[in-house]
Amino acid sequence: MPQTTNTELIQMLAAAVQDEHAAIIQYLRHAYMMGEGELACEIEGIAREEMRHLWILSRWIVRLGGQPTTARGFTDLAGATSPEWMQRDVAAEDRAIAMYEGYLARIEDPDLRADIEHILADERRHRGDFVHFVDKTTLEMQTPPEEPAEEPAPAMAAVDKNALEWGVNHEYAAILQYLVHSFLTMDKDEEISSQLMTQAINEMQHMGWFGEELVGSGEEMPLTHHPLTLPADPAAMLEADIQLENETAAMYGQFIEQMVDPGAKGVIDDARGQEMYHETLFGRLRKRLKPVTSPAATPTTKMWTVGTLKRKS
Ligand SMILES: [Fe+2]
Ligand SMILES: [Fe+2]
Ligand SMILES: [Fe+2]
Ligand SMILES: [Fe+2]
Numbered sequence: 001m002p003q004t005t006n007t008e009l010i011q012m013l014a015a016a017v018q019d020e021h022a023a024i025i026q027y028l029r030h031a032y033m034m035g036e037g038e039l040a041c042e043i044e045g046i047a048r049e050e051m052r053h054l055w056i057l058s059r060w061i062v063r064l065g066g067q068p069t070t071a072r073g074f075t076d077l078a079g080a081t082s083p084e085w086m087q088r089d090v091a092a093e094d095r096a097i098a099m100y101e102g103y104l105a106r107i108e109d110p111d112l113r114a115d116i117e118h119i120l121a122d123e124r125r126h127r128g129d130f131v132h133f134v135d136k137t138t139l140e141m142q143t144p145p146e147e148p149a150e151e152p153a154p155a156m157a158a159v160d161k162n163a164l165e166w167g168v169n170h171e172y173a174a175i176l177q178y179l180v181h182s183f184l185t186m187d188k189d190e191e192i193s194s195q196l197m198t199q200a201i202n203e204m205q206h207m208g209w210f211g212e213e214l215v216g217s218g219e220e221m222p223l224t225h226h227p228l229t230l231p232a233d234p235a236a237m238l239e240a241d242i243q244l245e246n247e248t249a250a251m252y253g254q255f256i257e258q259m260v261d262p263g264a265k266g267v268i269d270d271a272r273g274q275e276m277y278h279e280t281l282f283g284r285l286r287k288r289l290k291p292v293t294s295p296a297a298t299p300t301t302k303m304w305t306v307g308t309l310k311r312k313s
Contacts, residue, residue, distance in 0.1 A: 004106045010066035012103055013057050018073035019099065020054040021176075023092055024221060026075045028204070030085040032211035032221055039133060042285065043089075044208065046119060046126050048201060053119045055197065061113060070176050077223075082137035085128050089168050093127035114209070132170065156217040158266040163255035164210045167268060170248055171207035172225035175200050177244065177267045180230055181237040188234050192285045196241075199278055206274070209267040238286040245279035248272075 004012075024047045026031040027041035031043040058068045076088040107113050156164075211221040229240035252272035259265040 004108070006064055009107070009112075010061055010064050012106070013061045013064070014066065014069045015070050015073070016099060016103070017054055017057045017061065018071050019096060020057065022073040022075040023050040023069070023096065024054070025072060025154070025172075026092060026101050027076075027089060028207065028211065029077070029221055029223070030082075030089065032208060032215045033085065034082055034137075035212065035216065038175070039136065039206075042088075042129065043133070044204075046129065048204070049122055049126070051175075051200070051204070053122065056115050056119065059179070059186060062114065062183060065300055068180055070180060070230075075223070079143065083134050083141060086133040086137055089130040090127060090134060093123050093130060095129060096123045096306055098313065106273045145205065153217045156214075156264070157260045159258045160261045161217075161219060163252075163259055163268055164214050164219075164264055166251065166255070167210040167271065168207055168214070168222045169226050170223060170251075171203045171271075172222075173228055174244060174248075174299060175201040176225060177205065177228045177230065178241065180228070180236075181241065184232075185234045185237065189285075189288060192234065192288060195281065195285055199281070202278070204275060206271040209271065213264050213267055235286065235289045238282050238289065241278055242286065245275045245282060249275040249279065 007172075025052065027043050027047040031040040031047065034040045034043070061068050076092060079085045079088050097120065100116055100123065103116055104120070107116060144246060177197045178200035182193050182200065185196065186193040214221050229244070231237055231240060249272050252268050252275065255268055256265055256272065259268065
């Protein structure tokens with residue numbers, strides 16, 4: 001087996017992370033465009049597995065002394081029908097399979113090999129799933145609908161469109177920010193790390209609600225995200241996350257006052273409630289990192305609050 005240097009290994013893993021990121025966005029976009037249904041749910045499930053791959057590979061980058069990347073690789077946005085989208089997802093899995101097979105020929109570390117083999121097995125399963133989805137969607141297109149085609153949805157009000165697009169940009173940023181914070185905090189506090197991963201998945205649900213509303217009204221789902229805050233220190237990460245939730249809940253509140261469509265308004269309001277929960281949850285997690293004071297500390301010891309955290313930051 002040829003010698004692969006640490007630097008080459010980090011570069012290989014970073015390329016894989018960018019492709020996993022692209023797969024998440026490509027699959028979610030396709031799931032939202034297909035609307036509510038069993039198939040869309042299954043595709044979202046695959047996107048969640050790609051999120052796990054991104055996490056595993058990023059952990060390795062950190063472990064090897066590299067910088068995690070939040071860049072996105074090639075995202076295939078072509079195709080006009082469900083079978084075409086599913087065919088492009090088969091192609092994405094083919095590219096991933098070829099990449100990981102190539103990596104196995106160059107990687108000696110048994111632990112890293114085991115993780116790559118685990119990911120490769122998932123990609124082979126995904127490929128099989130997408131091949132099946134090509135057949136299923138092709139068949140659906142050939143079967144005439146029992147009911148006449150629905151009237152095209154009326155154009156979305158600008159205020160609703162703005163809110164949903166801002167929401168997708170935010171949720172996309174929150175997913176990435178919490179994912180990165182999750183694998184960076186893993187060695188410091190497993191509870192914090194696993195909660196951040198869980199909430200990243202929750203933000204992905206919000207993105208789904210907004211994406212479906214947009215696509216259902218004939219709009220495109222934005223594929224860009226708000227800027228990320230990625231400090232090195234776990235306490236600073238949680239403070240940034242608390243601030244992000246706080247600002248987002250306020251922004252959603254402002255949108256709700258102006259929005260017109262009850263469906264669009266409803267999803268923004270549901271997300272707003274969950275952002276407020278995230279803010280308190282992150283506040284609780286932040287306290288876990290409070291420096292331990294002397295055992296003589298009394299209950300009057302100053303407690304962290306969101307307000308004091310903000311002043312501190
Ligand atoms: Fe993957
Ligand atoms: Fe995959
Ligand atoms: Fe959210
Ligand atoms: Fe949130």
